[in-house]
Amino acid sequence: MIVVENLVKTFGGFHAVDGASLTIREGSITGLIGPNGAGKTTLFNVIAGVLEPTSGRVTMAGEDITGLPPHELFHKGLLRTFQIAHEFSSMTCRENLMMVPGNQAGETLWNTWFGRKRIADEERALRAKADEVLEFLTITHLADHKAGQISGGQKKLLELGRTMMVDARIVFLDEVGAGVNRTLLNTIGDAIQRLNRERGYTFVVIEHDMDFIGRLCDPVICMAEGKVLAEGTLDEIKANEQVIEAYLGTGLKNKDQVATA
Amino acid sequence: MDFLNGLVFLTNFVIIPAAAYGAQLALGALGITLVYAILRFSNFAHGDTMALGTGITIKLTAVLVAFGITLGPLPTALLALPVGIAATGVILLVTDWLVYKFYREQKAKPVILVIVSLGVMFVMNGLTRVFFGVRDIQFADGERFLITVRQFRDMTGLDEGLAIRTTQAITLVTAVIVMTALFWFLNKTRTGKSMRAFSDNEDLALLSGIDPDRVVRVTWLLVGALATTAGVLYGLDKSFKAFTYFQLLLPMFAAAIVGGIGNPKGAIVGGFLIAFAEVTVTYPLKKVLTYWLPDSMAPEGLVQLLSGDYKFAVSFIILIIVLLFRPTGLFKGQSI
Numbered sequence: 091m092i093v094v095e096n097l098v099k100t101f102g103g104f105h106a107v108d109g110a111s112l113t114i115r116e117g118s119i120t121g122l123i124g125p126n127g128a129g130k131t132t133l134f135n136v137i138a139g140v141l142e143p144t145s146g147r148v149t150m151a152g153e154d155i156t157g158l159p160p161h162e163l164f165h166k167g168l169l170r171t172f173q174i175a176h177e178f179s180s181m182t183c184r185e186n187l188m189m190v191p192g193n194q195a196g197e198t199l200w201n202t203w204f205g206r207k208r209i210a211d212e213e214r215a216l217r218a219k220a221d222e223v224l225e226f227l228t229i230t231h232l233a234d235h236k237a238g239q240i241s242g243g244q245k246k247l248l249e250l251g252r253t254m255m256v257d258a259r260i261v262f263l264d265e266v267g268a269g270v271n272r273t274l275l276n277t278i279g280d281a282i283q284r285l286n287r288e289r290g291y292t293f294v295v296i297e298h299d300m301d302f303i304g305r306l307c308d309p310v311i312c313m314a315e316g317k318v319l320a321e322g323t324l325d326e327i328k329a330n331e332q333v334i335e336a337y338l339g340t341g342l343k344n345k346d347q348v349a350t351a
Numbered sequence: 352m353d354f355l356n357g358l359v360f361l362t363n364f365v366i367i368p369a370a371a372y373g374a375q376l377a378l379g380a381l382g383i384t385l386v387y388a389i390l391r392f393s394n395f396a397h398g399d400t401m402a403l404g405t406g407i408t409i410k411l412t413a414v415l416v417a418f419g420i421t422l423g424p425l426p427t428a429l430l431a432l433p434v435g436i437a438a439t440g441v442i443l444l445v446t447d448w449l450v451y452k453f454y455r456e457q458k459a460k461p462v463i464l465v466i467v468s469l470g471v472m473f474v475m476n477g478l479t480r481v482f483f484g485v486r487d488i489q490f491a492d493g494e495r496f497l498i499t500v501r502q503f504r505d506m507t508g509l510d511e512g513l514a515i516r517t518t519q520a521i522t523l524v525t526a527v528i529v530m531t532a533l534f535w536f537l538n539k540t541r542t543g544k545s546m547r548a549f550s551d552n553e554d555l556a557l558l559s560g561i562d563p564d565r566v567v568r569v570t571w572l573l574v575g576a577l578a579t580t581a582g583v584l585y586g587l588d589k590s591f592k593a594f595t596y597f598q599l600l601l602p603m604f605a606a607a608i609v610g611g612i613g614n615p616k617g618a619i620v621g622g623f624l625i626a627f628a629e630v631t632v633t634y635p636l637k638k639v640l641t642y643w644l645p646d647s648m649a650p651e652g653l654v655q656l657l658s659g660d661y662k663f664a665v666s667f668i669i670l671i672i673v674l675l676f677r678p679t680g681l682f683k684g685q686s687i
């Protein structure tokens with residue numbers, strides 16, 4: 091579905107993504123793990139068109155999508171969430187969700203005036219859809235709250251909700267579970283599985299919670315220092331020497347830093 | 352009686368002119384604030400955009416009048432205004448395509464865009480002077496007054512008179528219509544909402560499938576409409592002169608910033624605030640106070656706080672006071 095070839099992204103001489111190659115199978119829920127600073131978010135940003143790659147290629151179903159702007163990728167069915175939740179702060183949660191189909195709802199300046207009925211119908215459908223998603227995420231009571239004022243965990247749910255507003259093909263989730271309580275995390279897990287099974291979404295999930303990854307993801311890809319270290323089931327990954335070293339390595343480095351501080 | 356006479360005098364010389372001027376500033380400041388909210392830079396070319404749009408409208412008005420088409424008691428310029436707006440919109444779209452688009456794609460910093468807009472300002476300024484000249488142009492035709500001083504005196508029997516010029520009434524009515532339409536557009540239509548979304552969080556807007564090019568196009572069209580309307584109303588009310596429109600940049604920016612730049616409500620409140628302050632402190636209030644205060648306290652001097660030459664200082668002073676106490680402007684933390 092998505093093929094990433096030799097992707098490099100540098101920030102001033104620093105290689106955040108350093109020649110990563112990977113393939114995401116259609117219909118899979120692929121886990122992406124790795125120590126902090128491994129380059130996972132940067133990889134997402136490049137794939138989703140937020141950042142221009144320094145070099146390398148990304149294709150989706152055979153079509154080259156390298157460097158396409160985010161809104162075009164959106165219309166091709168590629169969606170993502172942000173690690174640090176984004177929201178339209180001055181709009182309500184419901185309005186936030188209703189924004190998602192972009193300008194797609196067929197509005198032109200012309201039918202703003204002359205196609206009022208059609209637009210009203212679309213608006214109603216969109217609203218019903220948003221309410222459905224809010225209920226699914228158990229945040230119906232927040233529908234009319236300003237999105238800028240809800241909690242960090244609730245913003246995460248809203249992020250996930252956004253991907254459910256349209257028929258996506260592939261969704262990149264950047265730590266949707268972070269800051270969300272256990273019960274809700276399970277709900278999110280169920281949601282991901284259902285969307286995957288019933289609506290055929292492909293998912294790529296970044297998570298630090300190994301239980302969550304273990305429950306949902308196959309395969310799991312491990313990154314460190316901008317490179318792909320290993321790919322396989324979670325158990326295979328856990329047993330991989332290089333992976334253990336990568337995680338331990340950062341652990342040791344941190345300890346050293348603490349010691350010298 | 353004295354109280355009423357004082358009030359009528361104040362209304363005639365301060366309140367009505369300030370309200371009309373305030374509405375013109377507010378419309379101008381709305382254009383500045385929209386560009387800031389969506390394209391994220393301070394558009395120094397806005398005053399000259401107004402001049403260009405007004406100049407075009409004046410030429411069209413002249414053509415209409417030459418063919419004997421007028422609006423009767425209303426200024427013919429109102430008939431030419433929609434075409435003037437369309438032409439200005441096209442000019443802004445072309446300018447964006449030729450100039451701003453390049454810098455947007457480079458992801459240039461706002462300060463660079465400000466300098467770029469300065470360049471655009473000079474070009475527009477030159478074009479306005481070449482095509483429409485540098486002299487004062489009066490282009491208000493039709494009925495001059497809605498109510499004259501004499502009619503008012505006969506009606507009320509007061510000593511003081513109240514005149515309402517047609518252009519003042521038109522300014523206020525048009526401003527209300529335009530502002531209502533703008534808020535309706537921003538809050539109720541999908542395109543308007545996607546503009547608000549884009550202003551609120553550009554990254555998220557892009558990832559929600561909002562087409563940035565469309566948002567930018569619609570923004571320029573709205574800005575063209577606001578600028579031309581503001582410019583034509585100002586020109587009808589006073590007169591058209593390229594340099595005056597350039598000078599309007601200061602009070603308009605002050606209005607936008609005082610209200611909280613990027614916030615349309617703020618631009619409107621700011622516009623009226625600046626206008627009222629400017630007119631009040633530069634008008635001799637002696638007569639009003641003579642009516643209102645007991646004889647023993649009647650003022651000796653003119654009670655004109657600043658001479659008219661200093662009216663632009665008023666914008667500065669208000670700007671500084673507001674920024675000292677409320678650096679984000681009156682309506683902080685809100686955007687369109």
Ligand SMILES: Nc1ncnc2c1ncn2[C@@H]1O[C@H](COP(=O)(O)OP(=O)(O)OP(=O)(O)O)[C@@H](O)[C@H]1O
Nearest residue numbers: 101105106124125126127128129130131132133173
């Ligand atoms: N805009 C940027 N400018 C400079 N350096 C950056 C930028 N974005 C990321 N980096 C650097 O790139 C490296 C990879 O960051 P990235 O956010 O991709 O890590 P991550 O794997 O998502 O980590 P985490 O698990 O903590 O979210 C980090 O060292 C980070 O400091």
Ligand SMILES: [Mg+2]
Nearest residue numbers: 130131132173
């Ligand atoms: Mg990350």
